Amino acid sequence: MITGPALLLALLEGSVGAAVLALTALGLSLVFGVMRVINIAHGEFVMLGAVVAWWCSADLLGAHPLLGFLVALAVAPLIVGAIALAADWLVLRRISYDPERTIVATMGLLYIIQQGVLMSYGPDARPLDPPIYFRVQFPGFGYSGYKLIVAGLALLLLAATWLLLARTRIGLYMRATRLDSETAQAFGVPVKRVYAIVFALGAMLAALSGVLIAPIRGAHYLMGADPLLLSFIVVIVGGLGNLRGTLLAAACIGIGEGMISVLFSPTLSKIIATLLVAAVLVVRPGGLARGATP
Amino acid sequence: MRIYALHLAVVAALFAVQFALPAYHYGNVTRIMLYAVFAIGYNILFGYTGLLSLGHALFFAAGAYGAGLTAHWWSFGPVAALGAGVGAALLVSLVTGLIVYRTTGVAFLIVTLMLAQAAFLSTLYFNTVTLGDQGIVLSLPPVELFGAALHLADPAVKYNASLVAFAVALLLSLWLLRSPFGRVLIAIRENEARTRLLGYNTALYRFAALVISGTLSGLAGALYCLLFGYVGSSFASLQYSTLPLLWTLLGGTGVTLGPPLGTAITHYLIDISSGLTSSYMIIVGVALVAITLWFPEGLAGWFRRWRRVRS
């Protein structure tokens, strides 16, 4: 039975999901676009963000959860970015960003991060106190006010990333490397450094979305799988490495997923999404190698 | 011929050690041989043909569910259920092969990953049939063979059934590798464009390699389900796609004995480390990173090179 409130709820769930998803997927897309590698450990960066948010939320400060949340927003990207830089320097650079070996290596990284968190943080799903708690009443149902704030923050962060890419020197370097790394190098772009920064930036975006969702879903060492899968889907449907396509796909898939989840079944919506990706690649197998225009 | 003698000696040794192994290792070797069938199947696609699949759980699960569902719902006996499992894996491989007919490289990797993920989610979605997460527990009647009743619960039956499957898979893959067909697969791995201009429809060969690889993986899944009496949705999860990759990479790609070696090492590494820490899967992560950094050819490849340097 499809009613007005159900549709509205579907739209809300979808939009919030889409905003956070866009942030996660943008990181993955950036890494692919510039470095031409796929980072299987991307979801673990989201999980690390959530775990850092949990640390900051109560224990570190003992103050109001809002303060912990703001600290986490600042600290999580720094920690996760540093881990990504280390991974780039210790592993990816040494295998010359070979596409297939990078996939294997980042898959190893996935297990190392996930199991490392299990070792130090433990196996429990730990809830966080929401930094801001209020309820918004819609006709027929209520909705978490924090979720609406999350959507807004995600959009702000997306805009900030966009500015970084469009208006700064490092953004210019990234765009140049994306188009043609050899030419960029010839024009004096420090390509290796750009790679490292892009890998870190991608991880930082993932970590930020982890901080944002932590108060909703808590922090758990296995929580990286879902964001990875969904952002994978978004990045491919949007055209690998195509940032605008990624954002558009995040909106479509986030909202579509929300709709199908609410109206039918979340599992069904994920099945449809994965098959959609397979279909896109089967029809356009070359789309991956060529990479679309920005 | 010496190479066949070496492989037969491995099989004979595995037959012989069953009389000396302590019970716990007996069970471990049984599992290792079954997983090795999976690894050998994976290697035909990855090691010989050069196609990196991240979706082999699809075939393993197809075999396991083909056997498990027919045994559970239609009371198939073990032999019929094994046939159903292998048949299901063959069918799934054929369909997958047609879907990915023209895809290679990273696109192939992602498509196989997505198909396997869709299959995994489907085992959850259609849980009235598959019983989802919780899975199906089987209790099977004994198999009549030469007048004797073989109970699947008997460790010796498990061991020797796994050994037979292992021997078949190993010798088949060796023969395949050395046949004209296998030579073409290797040529595709080395340089697909060149192979095409030698007169080979490489897409068709890739398709054939996928079907053989998938069916062997399904044989492993079907036997695992029947011998250990259980199939659940975790058999279709990503872990069952990454493990054969690790086994093959660790043991050595493109070497017939590499994947079984990698399987054995991984199994014992996980088993030993699970006694030290709950985070034992970290071993898998460290191994994957170490292989890409230092042993791109795996242990067998490294050993071969080391021998060549010495001689």
Next chain:
Amino acid sequence: MTLLQTRNLTRQFGGIRAVNDVSFALERGEIRGVIGPNGAGKTTLVGMICGRVPPSAGTVEFDGANITRLQPWDRVARGIVYTFQITSVFKRLTCRDNVALAAQRRLTRTTGHRFALPQALLDAAVDEAMAAVGLTEETERIAGELPYGHQRLLEIAMGLALKPALLILDEPTQGLAPGDIAPFCDLIRRTAATTTILFIEHNLKVVLELADRVTVMDRGAILAEGTPAEIEQHPAVQQAYLGD
């Protein structure tokens, strides 16, 4: 008797016509050289003949049949064999495996043994091709370890093992030591006894010495065609290609 005929063959890359409306005929049994400056469209033309490059327009006929839409491997089955400009042997395999890949392609088709080709049959075919190019001693070596000139010969052995009706060679003498060129020309002449040969070549001396007829290409079109003597005298050729 015409073996190969292209009609109005055209290939566009973006806005550039690499090959523009080329109609080109090849007689059975001849040795044909193709010359022209870089970018003249020679490699694209033979690419369309062997099926590596799909044409934008026009047709290719081989042995009386239209093969324009055939895949490269089907053209190999009909006897069109191409060897690359840059050597493209399987560097990590032995020479024997390299040539066997070619030989088994022919043998599985002619003998009907698909999976278990008799080893002796295959070995004989490999040895014959290796002997033809004079590499018998190197048969068991890893291809990538051979010197460059020998890799080129191996490439030709692979072509020969297919026993082609038309052998297309893309700059076969490039990278050969000067002393190796004369034996190479002998090899081509011997091969021509059973095979039609189409070769692209920059070394004009080799072309004039080896070819029965020569085609000159420039900017995607055929500039001139004739016997080596005629081509040497052709004014347009002298200006465009031999000018200095």
Next chain:
Amino acid sequence: MGVRQSGKPGHMSRRRVLVAAGALSGLQLAKPFIITAHAAEPSLKIGLQAHRTGIGAAYGLWYERTSVAAVKVINAMGGIGGRPVELIVEDDATDAKRGTEVMEKFANEHKVDFVFGPLFGNVVGAVAARAGELKMPLFVVSEGSELAAGDFNRYVFQTGITNVRSQVTAISPWVIQNVGKKVTMIIPDYIFGYNHRDFFSETAKAQGGAVNAVIAIPPTETSFTKYFSQIPADTDAIYHVMVGPGVLTFVRELGEFFGDKGPKLFGFIDSLEAVDIGAPGLEFLEGSHLWEAFPRYLAGHNTEGAKFYRAAVGIDENGASVDNAKEISTSSHMFGCWETLFSIKEAVEKSGYKGPGDKQALVEAIESTTGYDEGKGHPQGKKQFIGKAHQVFAPQFISKVEGGKLTVVHTTSIEDGLYEPAADYTKQPL
């Protein structure tokens, strides 16, 4: 009697987690060896198969703590049959495949006498089959109803905690009469949830109620709001029972969705095990009812046995860890481990079990048991045991959320939850 325990997984305060992670020294040793140092008698080895990691981790942590405490108590009492107990813990990652491997490891490598502990249905099913093949007595501490239905084999027992069918049979009359007649069920999408669905639908109908919708949610789900729009508008009562890492999010989002205007709520405490009822966002639970097997707050079940048990395990009167008031126990499940170990003690001593050769006598001794008396060994209450079905039956509790705490408002008798099980394992060969 020396007790050495190397590392308690998950037993870390937030601050300690930080320190451990910083030093990267948090390598948690997986086997707390409870070694009986100078005992003359060889020890009795018991394997605890724990969901230490995976989606059952919250339960696994407390199963392990409770079991360690019980073994300490039993050893202090002189052990089992005069022999000290050695507890060996292995993690099955809440995974069926790993579970069967662990079972083999117990049987063939550690050579334990008995195994106990699996809770989640997927693991129980796979492990039960393997235990039968290995002829290893297995005491599941699970609420699955399959054992009493005859789906397992002669080596599997449920002596510590009763099953879902019995729990639902016991409480459903009260729920239909006091909470609501048109019920929407929210259940986890696997066997445990189906048990709830099937048995509650059946008993609700008998009481004049009806289930008007069933919403099944995968146990790995982390976001729930999207499911709630499937709840029909004419629902009087929501019956919820969720498990897995997302339980707190589930209850919070349920509250956000309905506010204070929604249908009345009745839940199984599974939705809130290891979760603080007073956590922010759970205010809407005030006044709702929950089933409990073992009241979380001491006041609801203030017996001598319960006090002894709580002190030994280390939980305070609010059901939290004495070390950390924020760490809430899985009170309604973990007592099953304690009671299982004491039931093993009784069975071993009754049968005169000396070693694996006496397994058959042990099985028959358990099958001839008719019940357990309330006391230190069985703090949850008096038990009735139906030997042929290997199933224990117990009283149940219904509690109301009042002032952010749980107050017991109704206690069922054993008879309320009693039904005639289909299984008769005594006919199977040993």
